[in-house]
Amino acid sequence: xxxLLVAGAVAAALxxxxxxxxxVLGQQAAKTWTAPKTPWGDPDIQGWFSxxxxxxxxxxxxxxxxxxSLEDIKGDELTSxxxxxxxxxxxxxAGPLHxxxxxWQKDLNMVKGSQAWLIIDPPDGKVxxxxxxxxxxxAAAAEARRANPRGPADSWEDRSLYDRCxxxxxxxxMIPAIYGNSYQILQTPDYVAxxxxxxxxxxxxxxxxxxxxxxxxxxxxxxxxxxxxxxxLVVETTNFRDEASYRNSNGSTLRLVERFQRVGPATVKWSxxxxxxxxxxxxxxxAMPLTIDDTQPVLEYACHxxxxxxxxxxxxxxxxxxxARANK
Amino acid sequence: MKQRFSVTLALLAAVTFxxxxxxxxxxxxxxxRPARTxxxxxxxxxxxxxxxxxxxxxxxxxxxxxxxxxxxxxxxTPGGQGVVEGGxxxxxxxxxxxxxxxxxxxxxxxxxxxxxMPGIPRATYMPFPFQIxxxxxxxxxxxxxxxxDRVINMGKPVEAAVDTxxxxxxxxxxxxxxxxxxxxxxxxxxxxxxxxFHSDQxxxxxxxxxxxxxxxxxxxxxxxxxxFTRPWKISMPLYRRVEKNAQLVDxxxxxxxxxxxxxxxxxxxxx
Numbered sequence: 001x002x003x004l005l006v007a008g009a010v011a012a013a014l015x016x017x018x019x020x021x022x023x024v025l026g027q028q029a030a031k032t033w034t035a036p037k038t039p040w041g042d043p044d045i046q047g048w049f050s051x052x053x054x055x056x057x058x059x060x061x062x063x064x065x066x067x068x069s070l071e072d073i074k075g076d077e078l079t080s081x082x083x084x085x086x087x088x089x090x091x092x093x094a095g096p097l098h099x100x101x102x103x104w105q106k107d108l109n110m111v112k113g114s115q116a117w118l119i120i121d122p123p124d125g126k127v128x129x130x131x132x133x134x135x136x137x138x139a140a141a142a143e144a145r146r147a148n149p150r151g152p153a154d155s156w157e158d159r160s161l162y163d164r165c166x167x168x169x170x171x172x173x174m175i176p177a178i179y180g181n182s183y184q185i186l187q188t189p190d191y192v193a194x195x196x197x198x199x200x201x202x203x204x205x206x207x208x209x210x211x212x213x214x215x216x217x218x219x220x221x222x223x224x225x226x227x228x229x230x231x232x233l234v235v236e237t238t239n240f241r242d243e244a245s246y247r248n249s250n251g252s253t254l255r256l257v258e259r260f261q262r263v264g265p266a267t268v269k270w271s272x273x274x275x276x277x278x279x280x281x282x283x284x285x286x287a288m289p290l291t292i293d294d295t296q297p298v299l300e301y302a303c304h305x306x307x308x309x310x311x312x313x314x315x316x317x318x319x320x321x322x323x324a325r326a327n328k
Numbered sequence: 329m330k331q332r333f334s335v336t337l338a339l340l341a342a343v344t345f346x347x348x349x350x351x352x353x354x355x356x357x358x359x360x361r362p363a364r365t366x367x368x369x370x371x372x373x374x375x376x377x378x379x380x381x382x383x384x385x386x387x388x389x390x391x392x393x394x395x396x397x398x399x400x401x402x403x404x405t406p407g408g409q410g411v412v413e414g415g416x417x418x419x420x421x422x423x424x425x426x427x428x429x430x431x432x433x434x435x436x437x438x439x440x441x442x443x444x445m446p447g448i449p450r451a452t453y454m455p456f457p458f459q460i461x462x463x464x465x466x467x468x469x470x471x472x473x474x475x476x477d478r479v480i481n482m483g484k485p486v487e488a489a490v491d492t493x494x495x496x497x498x499x500x501x502x503x504x505x506x507x508x509x510x511x512x513x514x515x516x517x518x519x520x521x522x523x524x525f526h527s528d529q530x531x532x533x534x535x536x537x538x539x540x541x542x543x544x545x546x547x548x549x550x551x552x553x554x555x556f557t558r559p560w561k562i563s564m565p566l567y568r569r570v571e572k573n574a575q576l577v578d579x580x581x582x583x584x585x586x587x588x589x590x591x592x593x594x595x596x597x598x599x
Binding site for chain 1: 580586
């Protein structure tokens with residue numbers, strides 16, 4: 001009797017399973033879910049978020065997907081791509097010198113990644129061509145490096161702003177790394193605040209329609225202004241410092257327009273439109289979901305305070321020079 | 329005749345009304361913010377800053393010169409009234425000796441010089457503004473200095489998972505006062521530029537009370553049995569930055585401290 005009941009339950013579960021994943025049911029579920037509102041009536045996008053599962057997704061559309069759209073690549077195909085990416089990530093950290101595995105490997109869940117690449121516009125999934133001005137600017141920078149060659153660790157200034165624990169900039173601060181991919185969004189009627197665990201950034205975005213700060217005030221994270229467009233928070237950020245301007249763009253003319261839209265019980269869709277007429281021939285947009293995850297609160301990341309890495313990189317470089325001189 | 333009279337009356341009324349409306353908005357200045365949040369709590373949201381010399385020395389102190397003569401008057405310490413209740417910090421004798429060493433070596437020892445996160449309560453009264461974002465269930469305090477911040481948990485109290493620079497903060501309302509209980513500190517931060525310090529046994533209980541729209545009373549009770557003979561308290565008003573365009577401007581000071589911290593590791597081109 002008991003065995004019969006169990007068998008019946010299994011059969012019922014099997015019958016339900018394919019239905020649950022059918023698009024029709026999925027749409028019905030989407031219709032019954034209504035986006036939450038804050039007590040004062042704004043769309044509610046608050047919470048702790050993680051985008052660890054989106055780690056390793058290429059920005060541009062890989063050549064292997066030529067002729068296919070982002071929506072086409074799903075299910076087993078997507079899972080196998082993500083599994084391969086996860087394997088590559090773990091392999092890339094193999095070797096004698098690397099961070100302890102338990103810092104990050106057990107949490108890595110790239111197999112849950114939701115897309116095969118990030119750029120949604122232009123349709124070819126590629127970063128648009130550089131303007132002539134940007135080509136000349138980048139060539140001049142490369143020439144300056146050739147004229148005055150430096151080693152990889154002559155000083156801290158030869159290391160990245162990330163190595164130096166200064167900033168990952170924008171949109172870099174929201175791009176997942178192997179650990180520390182927790183974020184928090186908080187709202188009031190006048191402000192939205194976004195906190196990034198890596199490497200401890202806080203953006204406080206006014207919603208009151210005020211003008212941007214003077215162009216003379218430049219920062220690594222830029223000057224952000226936000227407003228609601230229907231159910232979407234639109235954040236426009238300008239006034240970047242050149243050293244941190246995204247993909248070597250022009251900090252004074254770069255304008256990033258982010259959109260945050262709650263599209264499901266645990267999902268906020270985040271997109272970024274990148275615009276800099278001095279760098280790209282047209283604006284372009286990439287997107288990535290942020291997943292609400294209360295088990296991943298933002299912890300204090302005292303990157304600079306504990307930056308033994310930079311100290312060791314510099315002292316190791318000096319030791320190598322010393323050894324080379326001794327061998328002469 | 330009758331008509332002209334009523335037009336005049338109407339004009340008079342309009343002029344009177346307009347001037348009343350004008351004076352009312354002139355008195356208000358900036359638009360009045362709601363004094364309470366949607367959940368009925370006092371609304372502490374805003375940009376705040378201390379206006380005293382606590383950051384140079386929590387205790388009463390005279391003006392004094394900089395340790396670096398090159399900075400002239402710019403680097404000198406302004407004298408000022410202390411903010412410690414009873415005047416003196418109740419150090420244990422061995423801790424007082426350490427405080428004096430800290431003061432003597434402050435140019436290399438003060439964590440502020442190295443651009444380290446300032447900890448609590450120091451972050452509150454540095455000569456930089458900080459912003460309170462009072463969201464439902466969570467209160468963010470973001471500090472201009474070193475991009476430091478902390479989130480005050482207003483739900484069920486949580487234990488500090490590990491020791492940190494900014495501590496673990498649990499908040500609750502006691503009538504009109506926000507009480508924040510802070511634990512889980514490391515021993516890396518100081519209280520001021522005078523070398524006042526603590527151990528990792530630090531426990532700080534803060535009280536924030538709006539005196540009026542633009543003044544926030546701040547108190548912190550400091551307990552650390554390893555360093556002090558008894559708990560002691562500081563108090564001061566915080567002032568709202570009322571400028572219409574007030575905003576925090578990133579002060580990412582790491583790059584200002586790198587030569588100091590890593591200069592000895594730079595490649596020597598003469599070798």
